[in-house]
Amino acid sequence: xxxxxxxxxxxxxxxxxxxxxxxxxxxxxxxxxxxxxxxxxxxxxxxxxxxxxxxxxxxxxxxxxxxxxxxxxxxxxxxxxxxxxxxxxxxxxxxxxxxxxxxxxxxxxxxxxxxxxxxxxxxxxxxxxxxxxxxxxxxxxxxxxxxxxxxxxxxxxxxxxxxxxxxxxxxxxxxxxxxxxxxxxxxxxxxxxxxxxxxxxxxxxxxxxxxxxxxxxxxxxxxxxxxxxxxxxxxxxxxxxxxxxxxxxxxxxxxxxxxxxxxxxxxxxxxxxxxxxxxxxxxxxxxxxxxxxxxxxxxxxxxxxx
Amino acid sequence: xxxxxxxxxxxxxxxxxxxxxxxxxxxxxxxxxxxxxxxxxxxxxxxxxxxxxxxxxxxxxxxxxxxxxxxxxxxxxxxxxxxxxxxxxxxxxxxxxxxxxxxxxxxxxxxxxxxxxxxxxxxxxxxxxxxxxxxxxxxxxxxxxxxxxxxxxxxxxxxxxxxxxxxxxxxxxxxxxxxxxxxxxxxxxxxxxxxxxxxxxxxxxxxxxxxxxxxxxxxxxxxxxxxxxxxxxxxxxxxxxxxxxxxxxxxxxxxxxxxxxxxxxxxxxxxxxxxxxxxxxxxxxxxxxxxxxxxxxxxxxxxxxxxxxxxxxxxxxxxxxxxxxxxxxxxxxxxxxxxxxxxxxxxxxxxxxxxxxxxxx
Numbered sequence: 292x293x294x295x296x297x298x299x300x301x302x303x304x305x306x307x308x309x310x311x312x313x314x315x316x317x318x319x320x321x322x323x324x325x326x327x328x329x330x331x332x333x334x335x336x337x338x339x340x341x342x343x344x345x346x347x348x349x350x351x352x353x354x355x356x357x358x359x360x361x362x363x364x365x366x367x368x369x370x371x372x373x374x375x376x377x378x379x380x381x382x383x384x385x386x387x388x389x390x391x392x393x394x395x396x397x398x399x400x401x402x403x404x405x406x407x408x409x410x411x412x413x414x415x416x417x418x419x420x421x422x423x424x425x426x427x428x429x430x431x432x433x434x435x436x437x438x439x440x441x442x443x444x445x446x447x448x449x450x451x452x453x454x455x456x457x458x459x460x461x462x463x464x465x466x467x468x469x470x471x472x473x474x475x476x477x478x479x480x481x482x483x484x485x486x487x488x489x490x491x492x493x494x495x496x497x498x499x500x501x502x503x504x505x506x507x508x509x510x511x512x513x514x515x516x517x518x519x520x521x522x523x524x525x526x527x528x529x530x531x532x533x534x535x536x537x538x539x540x541x542x543x544x545x546x547x548x549x550x551x552x553x554x555x556x557x558x559x560x561x562x563x564x565x566x567x568x569x570x571x572x573x574x575x576x577x578x579x580x581x582x583x584x585x586x587x588x589x590x591x592x593x594x595x596x597x
Numbered sequence: 598x599x600x601x602x603x604x605x606x607x608x609x610x611x612x613x614x615x616x617x618x619x620x621x622x623x624x625x626x627x628x629x630x631x632x633x634x635x636x637x638x639x640x641x642x643x644x645x646x647x648x649x650x651x652x653x654x655x656x657x658x659x660x661x662x663x664x665x666x667x668x669x670x671x672x673x674x675x676x677x678x679x680x681x682x683x684x685x686x687x688x689x690x691x692x693x694x695x696x697x698x699x700x701x702x703x704x705x706x707x708x709x710x711x712x713x714x715x716x717x718x719x720x721x722x723x724x725x726x727x728x729x730x731x732x733x734x735x736x737x738x739x740x741x742x743x744x745x746x747x748x749x750x751x752x753x754x755x756x757x758x759x760x761x762x763x764x765x766x767x768x769x770x771x772x773x774x775x776x777x778x779x780x781x782x783x784x785x786x787x788x789x790x791x792x793x794x795x796x797x798x799x800x801x802x803x804x805x806x807x808x809x810x811x812x813x814x815x816x817x818x819x820x821x822x823x824x825x826x827x828x829x830x831x832x833x834x835x836x837x838x839x840x841x842x843x844x845x846x847x848x849x850x851x852x853x854x855x856x857x858x859x860x861x862x863x864x865x866x867x868x869x870x871x872x873x874x875x876x877x878x879x880x881x882x883x884x885x886x887x888x889x890x891x892x893x894x895x896x897x898x899x900x901x902x903x904x905x906x907x908x909x910x911x912x913x914x915x916x917x918x919x920x921x922x923x924x925x926x927x928x929x930x931x932x933x934x935x936x937x938x939x940x941x942x943x944x945x946x947x948x949x950x951x952x953x954x955x956x957x958x
Binding site for chain 2: 492494495497498499500501502503504505508512513516517
């Protein structure tokens with residue numbers, strides 16, 4: 292006992308003054324891969340654009356001005372609100388929210404189903420859910436394009452069944468983008484909910500049934516609160532990448548389904564881009580996401596403080 | 598002992614209940630009458646079917662055959678939430694995201710009681726289990742004993758016709774367990790609700806129950822008051838499971854009027870009470886360790902050599918090897934007045950009157 296305590300105080304002595312050194316790797320990683328890129332983006336968003344891509348080191352608010360205001364073709368008219376980009380943002384938020392909702396509606400029962408299998412089978416089900424995601428997202432999205440096009444297998448199958456008279460036009464619609472987002476991010480909803488559901492104590496359901504609760508009441512009052520952390524984590528994991536997604540909208544959607552991800556991507560692609568504008572759009576997107584997350588975090592701590 | 602007029606209205610009529618899991622029979626034709634206002638215990642080792650029976654009454658298990666009647670109504674087909682029966686679970690199963698008060702009111706609100714009515718009743722039962730100051734706490738802020746009392750309060754709140762308790766004390770430490778036993782019995786008397794209590798702990802069963810059903814291998818072995826099952830065990834299983842006992846191989850000469858004439862190992866004869874009908878021939882005699890005394894070897898019913906003693910604090914346990922190589926265990930009170938013979942000493946054993954009992958096998 293005495294030896295143990297002595298060595299404990301010794302080890303405290305060894306690390307004294309070196310705590311900063313030991314934490315350095317974490318700071319380097321955070322600094323290089325998180326803070327530095329965000330700072331660069333922030334700075335670039337306030338610079339002047341170079342026409343062939345890149346920036347001129349001269350302070351300018353032009354990027355943000357372009358996002359929010361319309362000053363006419365030559366920039367000499369009185370400013371009006373520019374709706375183009377706000378519409379794109381609104382559409383993206385809507386699409387991402389919808390994708391999150393769909394993922395939740397399908398993902399929760401799926402996760403619950405897996406969590407209620409015998410442990411031996413759970414692994415198999417989880418593997419089946421994740422295997423498709425070993426394939427690159429681009430390839431999966433392109434494959435979906437082939438699946439859902441007018442002469443693709445989906446339409447041919449439905450035609451063969453006689454359920455439809457002529458092919459359903461899916462490509463370049465919001466529905467196609469939605470389908471792409473849903474398929475891209477479904478496991479990110481299933482896995483966290485599964486992690487919560489797996490820890491669920493089924494005696495709680497029995498206790499609730501014993502206390503006169505029917506199945507829906509048990510789901511609403513006992514099961515959902517128990518797996519809520521998984522639902523929230525899953526929703527964030529689906530919502531955030533859906534908001535910035537560009538593969539699904541680019542490949543499956545058309546001009547009418549343009550989303551923020553594609554808008555940003557375009558600004559940095561080839562010579563036609565506008566780096567400060569792309570950086571500004573990214574910053575605005577980041578602020579929206581951060582606002583949502585901070586709101587959630589504060590909600591969570593308030594709940595825990597109770 | 599307090600005189601108590603036993604109400605003989607049947608609260609729960611368990612009628613030839615059978616439960617099969619595939620080829621395994623968890624309950625085979627169990628029949629029991631549990632009386633109104635009774636503290637009834639299902640006692641048995643793990644796997645004996647006691648928990649299956651409790652869960653069948655609660656509605657968590659569907660019985661394969663038979664009927665369960667609650668005050669005359671067959672409830673075997675009803676889902677758990679339609680049975681006027683509440684359960685105290687082994688690990689309590691308190692809702693972790695609800696306060697103590699919300700847990701207790703859960704059942705009341707499901708029964709569509711008004712908020713004010715639920716709150717009044719909640720305060721009442723929390724008072725009963727002495728947890729009023731903890732109403733706004735969450736379960737993880739309570740000790741094990743307090744959680745156990747919340748589980749009890751939650752189950753009592755809707756005033757069930759029948760309260761089921763599934764080994765509710767097994768997660769508590771010994772001291773607390775002993776205190777809760779007394780409290781639980783008290784609460785049962787105060788509320789007048791019929792309790793069915795499941796346990797594998799014979800001491801718990803003996804101290805709290807009005808009647809005990811001893812179960813083994815999916816069957817009821819014996820039903821009776823604690824005194825009945827301890828002092829007049831029907832068969833070897835009951836004698837062995839409840840308390841400690843010595844099983845002596847004897848040869849039964851004759852049985853008449855509940856009395857049997859048996860030949861003990863060593864050749865002496867004894868007349869003792871017999872459980873039920875026993876045929877003449879080889880049989881088993883149960884003798885409790887505390888109901889035998891050591892005597893001089895000369896004239897004793899049984900004799901042998903002291904093989905070992907074990908110091909138990911209040912008692913000394915003395916093992917005596919009889920001439921036919923059977924080992925008997927005796928309990929001798931640890932006192933200066935009694936001297937325990939040394940190991941190897943030849944001793945005689947005397948039985949108290951009525952201490953031995955012939956068992957049905």
